[in-house]
Amino acid sequence: MAFGKAASCLILAATLVSAAQFTVRHEHLRGGCAGAMTVDENGVRFTGAKKHAWSWKYEDIQQLRLAPESIYILTYKDSKLRLGKDREYNFTGKIPAEELYPLLKDRMDQRFVAAVGQAIGLSTWSLPVKHLRPITGSEGTLFTTADAIVYSTPARDESRTWRYSDIESIGSSGPFQLTITTLEKGFDFQLKQPITEARYNELWLQIEKKNGRIQ
Numbered sequence: 001m002a003f004g005k006a007a008s009c010l011i012l013a014a015t016l017v018s019a020a021q022f023t024v025r026h027e028h029l030r031g032g033c034a035g036a037m038t039v040d041e042n043g044v045r046f047t048g049a050k051k052h053a054w055s056w057k058y059e060d061i062q063q064l065r066l067a068p069e070s071i072y073i074l075t076y077k078d079s080k081l082r083l084g085k086d087r088e089y090n091f092t093g094k095i096p097a098e099e100l101y102p103l104l105k106d107r108m109d110q111r112f113v114a115a116v117g118q119a120i121g122l123s124t125w126s127l128p129v130k131h132l133r134p135i136t137g138s139e140g141t142l143f144t145t146a147d148a149i150v151y152s153t154p155a156r157d158e159s160r161t162w163r164y165s166d167i168e169s170i171g172s173s174g175p176f177q178l179t180i181t182t183l184e185k186g187f188d189f190q191l192k193q194p195i196t197e198a199r200y201n202e203l204w205l206q207i208e209k210k211n212g213r214i215q
Contacts, residue, residue, distance in 0.1 A: 020100055024071065024093040026052055037071070037091060039100055041107065044073065046091070054089070058107055062086060063184070066104060067115040067157045068097045101161070110166045110183040117152030117159030125199065128192040129178075131158065142178070142189060144203065147210070149180065151187070160187070164210035172200055 019040035025032045026048050035048025043057040044064070056073065065072040071091045079087040097116050104112055117140070126143035131151065140153025149167065151160045162182060171179045175194035180187045208214045 018103070020096060020103065022093070022096055024091040024095070027090040027092060032092075039103060046089075061108070061111060063111050063113060064104065064108060065113040065115055066095070066097055066100055067159075068095055069093070070157065071095055105163065112166075113184050114161040115157050115159055116161055117150060118161065122146075127195065130190040130192070132188040132190055137190075142191075149203075151189075164207045167207050167211075170200075170204055170207060 019038065021036060021038045023034060024037045024046070025034050026046065033049040033052055035046055035052065038045045038047075043055060044061070045053075045055045047053045056075065060075060061073055062076050063072070063074040069092060073089045073091075075087045075089075077087045078084045098118070101114060101116060101118070105114065123143045123145060126141050129140060129142045129151070131138045131140070131153070138153045138155035138158045140151055140155070140159070142149065142151050144150070147164055149162045149164070151158075153159050162180065166182055168181045168183065170181070172195070175196070176191045178189045178191060178195060178200075180189070205214075
């Protein structure tokens with residue numbers, strides 16, 4: 001079986017930055033407000049209109065989802081308006097995802113959700129796939145690098161980059177199916193080309209080693 005070569009456009013350049021500041025829109029229940037977001041080694045800050053200013057250390061973020069047009073932050077603080085549910089914040093705009101990905105991946109653990117279809121490093125193998133969802137799925141390419149699995153798709157906010165340390169487990173019911181389970185959720189893929197047993201075992205072994213479950 002022949003595996004496709006990953007195109008150079010799927011490679012994210014390793015831009016070494018220690019901080020980034022950009023303009024975003026904080027989405028309210030009604031309307032929104034513009035402000036400045038700063039991401040650096042200490043955490044994430046947003047300064048907007050009136051009292052819309054917050055600062056989060058990385059350990060205080062329950063989930064941070066990075067996408068090319070949005071950033072979602074889920075905190076551990078209770079929201080009285082949402083009857084005790086955890087407080088969440090949605091920001092939209094032209095997000096410098098290529099600049100933020102290497103910065104965030106080195107400072108956050110599995111609570112970082114990279115909704116981008118690029119990773120640092122060359123692809124070792126790739127497969128055309130369909131991501132199965134309850135109503136409508138998306139089609140794209142699943143490929144691996146030395147330390148990550150990437151799902152790249154033109155579907156908005158559906159791409160993902162998982163470091164091996166982000167993956168709780170993988171599973172397969174046959175050569176045309178693959179499940180990737182993360183802290184975010186489980187992702188079921190229908191494979192358009194079969195994955196060999198040797199390739200699957202190699203991938204499983206890399207994930208287990210990265211997570212320290214085997215030597």
